[in-house]
Amino acid sequence: MELIANLAHGFGVALTFNNLLFCLIGCIxxxxxxxxxxxxxxxxISLLLPITFGQPATTAIIMLAGIYYGAQYGGSxxxxxxxxxxxxxxxxxxLEGYKMARRGRAGAALTVAAVxxxxxxxxxxxxxxxxxxxxxxxxxSFGPADYFSLMLLGLIISAVLxxxxxxKSIGMVVFGVALGLVGTxxxxxxxxxxxxxxxxxxxxGFVSIAMGMFGxxxxxxxxxxxxxxxxxxxxxxxxxxTREEVRRSIPSVLRGTTVGSLLGILPxxxxxxASFGSYMMExxxxxxRHEFGTGAIExxxxxxSANNAASQTSFxxxxxxxxxxxxxxxxxxxALIIQGIQPGPRMVEAQxxxxxxxxxxxxxxxxxxxxxxxxxxxxxxxxxxxxYRHMYPSILVFCAIGVYSLQxxxxxVYQTVFFGLFGYLCSKLRLEPAPMLIxxxxxxxxxxxLRRAMLLSRGDPMVFxxxxxxxxxxxxxxxxxxAMLMPNIRKGKDKALQE
Amino acid sequence: xxxxxxxxxxxxxxIVFAVVALWLNQxxxxxxxxxxxxxxxxxxxxxxxxxxxxxxxxxxxxxGPDPLAKWTSAEIGFLIAGAVVGVAAGMIAARIxxxxxxxxxxxxxxxxxxxxxxxxxxxWRALFLPSAAFTLFGLVLEPLGFLxxxxxxxxxxxxxxxxxxxxxxxxxxxxxxxxxxxxxxxxRYLDIRVPLWPQL
Numbered sequence: 178m179e180l181i182a183n184l185a186h187g188f189g190v191a192l193t194f195n196n197l198l199f200c201l202i203g204c205i206x207x208x209x210x211x212x213x214x215x216x217x218x219x220x221x222i223s224l225l226l227p228i229t230f231g232q233p234a235t236t237a238i239i240m241l242a243g244i245y246y247g248a249q250y251g252g253s254x255x256x257x258x259x260x261x262x263x264x265x266x267x268x269x270x271x272l273e274g275y276k277m278a279r280r281g282r283a284g285a286a287l288t289v290a291a292v293x294x295x296x297x298x299x300x301x302x303x304x305x306x307x308x309x310x311x312x313x314x315x316x317x318s319f320g321p322a323d324y325f326s327l328m329l330l331g332l333i334i335s336a337v338l339x340x341x342x343x344x345k346s347i348g349m350v351v352f353g354v355a356l357g358l359v360g361t362x363x364x365x366x367x368x369x370x371x372x373x374x375x376x377x378x379x380x381x382g383f384v385s386i387a388m389g390m391f392g393x394x395x396x397x398x399x400x401x402x403x404x405x406x407x408x409x410x411x412x413x414x415x416x417x418x419t420r421e422e423v424r425r426s427i428p429s430v431l432r433g434t435t436v437g438s439l440l441g442i443l444p445x446x447x448x449x450x451a452s453f454g455s456y457m458m459e460x461x462x463x464x465x466r467h468e469f470g471t472g473a474i475e476x477x478x479x480x481x482s483a484n485n486a487a488s489q490t491s492f493x494x495x496x497x498x499x500x501x502x503x504x505x506x507x508x509x510x511x512a513l514i515i516q517g518i519q520p521g522p523r524m525v526e527a528q529x530x531x532x533x534x535x536x537x538x539x540x541x542x543x544x545x546x547x548x549x550x551x552x553x554x555x556x557x558x559x560x561x562x563x564x565y566r567h568m569y570p571s572i573l574v575f576c577a578i579g580v581y582s583l584q585x586x587x588x589x590v591y592q593t594v595f596f597g598l599f600g601y602l603c604s605k606l607r608l609e610p611a612p613m614l615i616x617x618x619x620x621x622x623x624x625x626x627l628r629r630a631m632l633l634s635r636g637d638p639m640v641f642x643x644x645x646x647x648x649x650x651x652x653x654x655x656x657x658x659x660a661m662l663m664p665n666i667r668k669g670k671d672k673a674l675q676e
Numbered sequence: 677x678x679x680x681x682x683x684x685x686x687x688x689x690x691i692v693f694a695v696v697a698l699w700l701n702q703x704x705x706x707x708x709x710x711x712x713x714x715x716x717x718x719x720x721x722x723x724x725x726x727x728x729x730x731x732x733x734x735x736x737x738x739x740g741p742d743p744l745a746k747w748t749s750a751e752i753g754f755l756i757a758g759a760v761v762g763v764a765a766g767m768i769a770a771r772i773x774x775x776x777x778x779x780x781x782x783x784x785x786x787x788x789x790x791x792x793x794x795x796x797x798x799x800w801r802a803l804f805l806p807s808a809a810f811t812l813f814g815l816v817l818e819p820l821g822f823l824x825x826x827x828x829x830x831x832x833x834x835x836x837x838x839x840x841x842x843x844x845x846x847x848x849x850x851x852x853x854x855x856x857x858x859x860x861x862x863x864r865y866l867d868i869r870v871p872l873w874p875q876l
Binding site: 228231345348352367569575578581582597598607608632638 | 683685686697711713714715729731735744745779780811818837854858862870
C-alpha cells in the first residue's frame with residue numbers, strides 16, 4: 178500500500194523533535210486565541226508569518242496549521258462556559274452549549290466538543306491523505322485554460338458564500354486582483370503601478386495587507402465597542418458523559434463530520450460555514466430536535482465536529498491544486514511562496530515531506546489538543562481574565578515587530594497602517610476583507626494562466642468553453658452566481674449566515 | 677428613493693479607484709489577445725471593477741436606507757485637519773536635512789502627525805491612536821532602538837482605552853513585560869537584526 182508507506186514517511190517527518198515542538202506550540206497558540214475573543218486565526222497567522230521564515234517550510238506550515246485547527250477546539254470552550262464565541266466558527270456552539278452549561282452539564286458539553294472534534298479531525302486527516310494524490314493526478318492533466326477557470330470558480334464561490342451582498346463581495350475579489358497587479362510584470366519585467374517606489378516592485382506586501390485588514394482593523398473595531406463579558410455559569414462539573422448523551426451524540430458527530438468535510442473543501446468554505454451548516458442540519462434531522470433551544474447535545478456535537486473537519490479538509494484544494502479556499506489558506510499560500518515553494522499539483526511529488534508531514538502532524542496535533550483541552554480546561558478559562566486593554570497593545574507590538582522583520586524595512590510598517598485604516602473603512606461600508614485577500618493571492622496566478630491559455634489558443638477566447646474541464650468549472654460558477662441572484666435562495670443564505 | 681449610503685460609497689470607492697487605475701494603465705502596452713502585454717490584464721480587471729461598481733451604485737439607489745453612523749462636526753473637522761496637517765508635516769519633513777528626510781521618515785512623520793491630529797475628538801481615538809502608535813514604532817525603531825520603540829508604541833496606544841489612563845502603573849508593567857517578552861522571542865531566539873538600544 179503506497180498510502181501507508183507515505184503516511185509512515187509523514188509520521189517520520191512529523192515525529193522529529195523540532196516539528197513535534199512546533200506542532201505543540203501551534204496547537205497551544207491556537208487554543209489560546211480560540212479562547213480569547215477579539216483575535217482570530219487570520220490575524221494570528223499573519224502575525225506569526227514573519228516568525229516562521231527562519232524555519233524549514235514543513236515546520237512553518239505544521240505550526241500555522243496547528244493554529245487554525247487549534248482555534249476550533251479553543252473556540253468551543255468559551256462558547257460553552259461563557260456564552261461567548263471565541264471564534265466565528267463557534268457561534269452556533271453557544272446556542273446549545275451554553276444552555277447545557279446552565280443545566281449543569283458544562284462538563285459533558287466540553288467533553289463532547291473535544292471528542293467530536295478529535296473524531297472529525299482523524300477522519301478528515303485520512304480524507305486529506307487519500308484525496309491528495311488522487312486529485313493531484315487529475316490536476317496534472319489541467320491546461321492553463323482549465324486552471325484559469327478553476328481559479329475563477331474559486332473566486333466566484335468565495336464571493337458568493339461571503340456574508341452580505343454578493344456583488345460587493347465580487348467587487349472586493351476584483352479589488353484584490355487589482356492590488357495583486359502592482360509590481361513587476363513577470364513576462365516583460367515592466368514595472369506596473371509602483372510609482373517609482375522600489376519596495377513595491379515585488380508587489381504590495383502580502384503580510385501587510387493581512388495584518389492591516391485582519392489585525393489592526395480588528396483592534397480598532399474592538400476598541401470602538403465597549404467590552405461585554407458575561408460571567409461564568411457555575412462549575413464545569415463532571416467531564417463524564419452519560420450513556421444517553423453518548424448514544425445521542427454519535428449520529429450527530431457522523432453527520433457533522435460529513436457536512437464539515439464537504440463544506441471545507443468548497444472554495445470559500447471553511448470552519449465557520451461548516452459549523453453553521455451542521456447546526457442547521459441537526460436542527461432539522463436529529464432525534465433530539467425538539468430539545469433544541471434547551472441544551473440539546475446534538476447541537477454541540479454536530480457543529481463542533483463539522484468545524485474541525487472543515488478546518489482540515491480546507492487544506493485539500495490548497496495542497497493539491499494550489500488554490501486557497503479561504504483567508505487562512507490564502508495566508509498559507511503566502512507562507513509557502515515566501516519559503517520559495519509554489520503551491521500547485523506538483524507539490525505532493527516535489528515536497529513529500531511537507532505534504533505527508535503536514536497530514537501526520539494534523540493527526541498528532543488533534544491528539545495533543547484533546548489532552549491540552551480536556552484536563553487543562555481551567556487554565557484556558559483563566560486566560561479570559563486578561564482584559565482586552567492589555568491584549569491590544571501587545572498585539573500591536575507583535576504585529577509591528579513582525580512586519581518590520583520581514584525585510585527590515587519601515588516601509589512595510591507604514592503600509593500596514595494604511596491597510597489597517599482601509600480595513601476599518603471596509604468594515605464600515607460592509608465590504609468583506611476575506612474575498613479581497615483571496616483575490617490578491619490568486620490574481621497573479623490567474624493572469625499568468627490567462628496569458629498562457631490565450632497564447633496557446635492563438636487569441637481565441639473560445640478555448641475556455643471548448644475544453645471540457647474548463648467549461649464545467651465556468652458552468653458551475655455561472656450557476657452559483659445565478660442561484661444567488663434568485664431572491665429566495667439569497668434570503669436563505671442570509672438567514673443561515675446571520676443566526 | 678431609499679438611498680443606501682454604504683453601498684453608494686462602496687460603489688464610489690470601486691469606480692474612482694478603477695478609473696484612476698485605468699488612466700495610469702495607459703503607460704503599459706496592451707498587446708493583443710493572443711500576446712497580452714503588461715497592460716491587458718489590468719485593463720480587464722479595472723473595467724470589470726467599474727462594471728461591478730455600477731451595479732452596486734444602481735442597486736444602492738433603492739436598497740436603503742442604510743446610513744453611516746452619524747459623525748459630529750468635530751469629527752469631520754479633525755479628520756480633514758488631520759489629513760491636511762499630516763500631508764503638510766510630511767512635506768516639511770522631506771525638506772529638513774538629516775533624520776526627518778532620510779529614507780521613509782518623512783512619510784512616517786506625516787502619517788504620525790496626521791493620525792495624532794485626527795485623534796483629538798474622542799470618537800476617533802480608537803481608530804487613530806493605534807494607527808499612530810504603529811507608525812511611531814516604524815519611526816523610532818531604527819534611531820532609538822527596539823526597547824524604546826516598544827515602550828513608546830504601548831504608551832501611545834494605551835491612550836485609546838480610557839481605563840488605561842486611570843492605571844498608569846498597569847501601562848508601565850505592560851511595557852516592561854512586553855520588552856522582556858519581545859527581547860526573548862525576537863532578539864534572543866529569532867535573532868532579528870535590529871538595534872536594541874538608541875543609536876547615538
